[in-house]
Amino acid sequence: MTAATPLTPEKPHLKLLYLRLTDSAPLIVAREMGLFARFGLEVQLQRETSWATLRDKLIGGVADAAAMLAPMPLTLKQALPHCEERLLTGLILSCNGNAITLSTELHARLGLSAADAGGAAGSALAAYLRRRTPGATPLKLATVYPFSSHTLQLRHWLRSSGIDPDRDLQIQVLPPEQMVERLKRGDIDGYCVGEPWNTIAAQRGLGTIVAACNALLPAMPEKVLAATESWHARNPRTHLALRAALLQACSWLADRGQRRDAATILAREEYLDLEPGSLAPSLNDQLHAGGDQPPSANPGWHLFAHTDSDCGRPSGDKAQQLLGLCERFSPISAGAEKAFREDLYQQTLDFLQRRK
Amino acid sequence: MSKPLGIMLVDDQPERAEMVGRQLRAAGYRLLVQLTSAEGLLQHVDAHRPDIVLIDIESPDRDILESLTIINRQNPTPVAMFSARGGSDFISRAVEAGVSAYMAEGMSAERVAPAIEIAMAQFRNFQQLRQSLERTQKQLQERKTIERAKGLLMARKGLDEDAAHRTLRNIAMNSNSTMLAVAEQIINHLQSQP
Numbered sequence: 440m441t442a443a444t445p446l447t448p449e450k451p452h453l454k455l456l457y458l459r460l461t462d463s464a465p466l467i468v469a470r471e472m473g474l475f476a477r478f479g480l481e482v483q484l485q486r487e488t489s490w491a492t493l494r495d496k497l498i499g500g501v502a503d504a505a506a507m508l509a510p511m512p513l514t515l516k517q518a519l520p521h522c523e524e525r526l527l528t529g530l531i532l533s534c535n536g537n538a539i540t541l542s543t544e545l546h547a548r549l550g551l552s553a554a555d556a557g558g559a560a561g562s563a564l565a566a567y568l569r570r571r572t573p574g575a576t577p578l579k580l581a582t583v584y585p586f587s588s589h590t591l592q593l594r595h596w597l598r599s600s601g602i603d604p605d606r607d608l609q610i611q612v613l614p615p616e617q618m619v620e621r622l623k624r625g626d627i628d629g630y631c632v633g634e635p636w637n638t639i640a641a642q643r644g645l646g647t648i649v650a651a652c653n654a655l656l657p658a659m660p661e662k663v664l665a666a667t668e669s670w671h672a673r674n675p676r677t678h679l680a681l682r683a684a685l686l687q688a689c690s691w692l693a694d695r696g697q698r699r700d701a702a703t704i705l706a707r708e709e710y711l712d713l714e715p716g717s718l719a720p721s722l723n724d725q726l727h728a729g730g731d732q733p734p735s736a737n738p739g740w741h742l743f744a745h746t747d748s749d750c751g752r753p754s755g756d757k758a759q760q761l762l763g764l765c766e767r768f769s770p771i772s773a774g775a776e777k778a779f780r781e782d783l784y785q786q787t788l789d790f791l792q793r794r795k
Numbered sequence: 796m797s798k799p800l801g802i803m804l805v806d807d808q809p810e811r812a813e814m815v816g817r818q819l820r821a822a823g824y825r826l827l828v829q830l831t832s833a834e835g836l837l838q839h840v841d842a843h844r845p846d847i848v849l850i851d852i853e854s855p856d857r858d859i860l861e862s863l864t865i866i867n868r869q870n871p872t873p874v875a876m877f878s879a880r881g882g883s884d885f886i887s888r889a890v891e892a893g894v895s896a897y898m899a900e901g902m903s904a905e906r907v908a909p910a911i912e913i914a915m916a917q918f919r920n921f922q923q924l925r926q927s928l929e930r931t932q933k934q935l936q937e938r939k940t941i942e943r944a945k946g947l948l949m950a951r952k953g954l955d956e957d958a959a960h961r962t963l964r965n966i967a968m969n970s971n972s973t974m975l976a977v978a979e980q981i982i983n984h985l986q987s988q989p
Contacts, residue, residue: 491857491895499890518861521904524886585861612862614855 446479446790448677454483456493456505459616459711461634461718462536462662462741463506464701467710469688477687478680486710489614490584498524498667503674504681506532509660510761512778514586517769527671528663529783530682531751532689534742535653536661536721537589538637539596540646541629542622543729545578551647552730560649561600568607578608581630583615588661591764592652593631599655605768622646633661634721634740635713640729642717647729651737658742658750660757682787689744689751698722746791753779800902801825802910803845805856807832811921815849818913833859845899847907849914852895860897892918937975944978947985 453475457463466484469475475482487493490508497505498519511518512526541549541560549563568578582589590610597604604610613621618636621627623645630636631652640646652659664685671678691697702722706715720727726737744751758776765771802824806812809831816826827843830836833856840848840860850857885908889895892915898907941963948959967977 488853489855489858491861492852492855495852495895496890499887501887501890522886584858610862612858614858617855 446676446680446683448479448680449674450503450677451479452481452483453503453677453681454485454501456485456487456496456502458487458490458493458506458614459713460536460636461705461711461721462533462743463711464692464705464722464741465532465662465685465688465743466506467705468692468701469684471704472688472691474684474687475681478684480677480680480684482681484710488616490587494518497526497665498522500667500670503670503677504664504666506662507665508584508587508589509663510586510588510591510765511584512663512665513758513762513775514765514769514771515778516772516775517765518586525668525778526665527668527778527780527783528665528753529678529780529787530664530685530689531660531744531753531757532662532664532685533744534658534661534750535739536741537592537631537633537652538648538726539593539629539631539650539652540618540622540637540640540648542625542627542646543644544625545628546647546649546729551649552732558600561596561602565601568602578629579611579627580608581611581613581618581621581627581632583632584612586765586769588652588659588761589631589633591761592655592659594768595764596631596650596655619643619645635717638720638727639713639717641727644729648726649728651726651740653737653739653742657739660753660761663753678783679786679790682783683791686744686746686751686787686791690746692741692743693745693748693750695723746788752781752784754781755779799823799825800846800906800910801827801843803827803839803843803848804829805833805836805848805850805854806830807851807854808921811918814921815914815917818917819910822909822913824910832856836860846902847899847910848897849911850895850897852890852893857895889915892916893922894918940982941974941978944981947982951985951988 455466457466470482470484485502487496490511493505493507494511496502509531512528515522515526549560549567551560551563580593582593584590593610594604602608615632615636618630618632619640622630622640629646637648641648664682666678692701699719702715702719705711705718706713711718720734721740724736724738724740725734726740727734742750755776758779762771762775802819804812804816804826806815812829812831816829820826827845828839830839836856836859848860850860889911894911894914896907896911944963945956945959948954948962949956954962963974963977967974970977
């Protein structure tokens, strides 16, 4: 393919799935800025509520691709043992983006102020759990999917505080957009979720952010562009066009100067349907822990892929790291790391380079 | 044949749940419990030990089942509709119909597939019923609008019913429009006049 040859996608009309999260930004920005159109694609975006639904719709062929949690393609066999389809990714859209929030009530019981960092909160939680009478209703913390970066980060935080995530409390799964409501109702005592659901709980006085996950496990792959293997085999040029458009959107978002505009676009009713004021803090690396605390700087709260960095490269090493963390609580499948297709990422870079 | 499969149904649409439940019982399945929300879902699973849980694919409550199956390693484990035997056609039909299913450890996809087929058929029936109900309501509404326009024409222009009807029909034909659109315009127009 030479620079003069335009890309002709096999399938120009596409449907992509996403969830109501700040880091769905690359899909929304690519659409709003006409980046899909630049590569011959017309893309419809469809918002889903839960990761399980998004996963099943993608596998069931209702959509062409999705912004998906990075560990999902690596652990499909564990989630759906009877499924013969496989998922793959050739682009990590973003790293980081999550935080751990405890209910204001639990936080107060721990005797902490919002200024205390994650380590102090973890130790206080461990001490609190030791003080509790045996047989008391266990504390419930929520994550967004069994094999999510959130589960890995939450378990890591608990373990490094001396808490056994399997014995000392309960971890359950809830859709991201239900977290704040469930925290308010007292169904759960805290959660690990992507933005803006930590900031919103803090802004409404319902929760206190005790740890930004990028401070626990830096530069952890968060969202990937996922498709099924069979879809990729049928539509290799479409997939390349899609990755090229999204890598350009990510590169645009990587520039923090652009993010104010991004917050306004994302907030719109047809996309996330939220207040721009809830979306802007994390995009601007500002962490409002809760209470009267002034915002603190949290550099790298969202790291979007960029043609000049390695953030978007789905390398075998990154796959192995994620699988290693999953393996601490669930057996993994041999060869699972093959879902991360570094070769497809390289193909995207080469393609964009030739088009310059 | 061994003991019939025990099924738990979670559906926030009571009419649809009724339809699915009736067909499953008619086919010889044991309907253990029918829930309209995930309230107490874990306790119900624990108490009833279902062979299959059937749930709307759009239901956010599915995540609670996933945490049960994967994190806590209890029965049931997912997921029947992704059966090797059924292949991708079975999967896309289930997703299309909006059914997702979780099955107990050790259960074979072959044994649960017929129950899922029943649920799929009823989900599709329910969808069609709802669409036809919406159509009927729309038609009823249209007829009311046309009657109202006729009434206004009769009162304001001193026409009898036949003449009012002919007027509406002629305007519609001449302006290449529908009776409904014309009726709406006439209502707007006559209502804005004292």
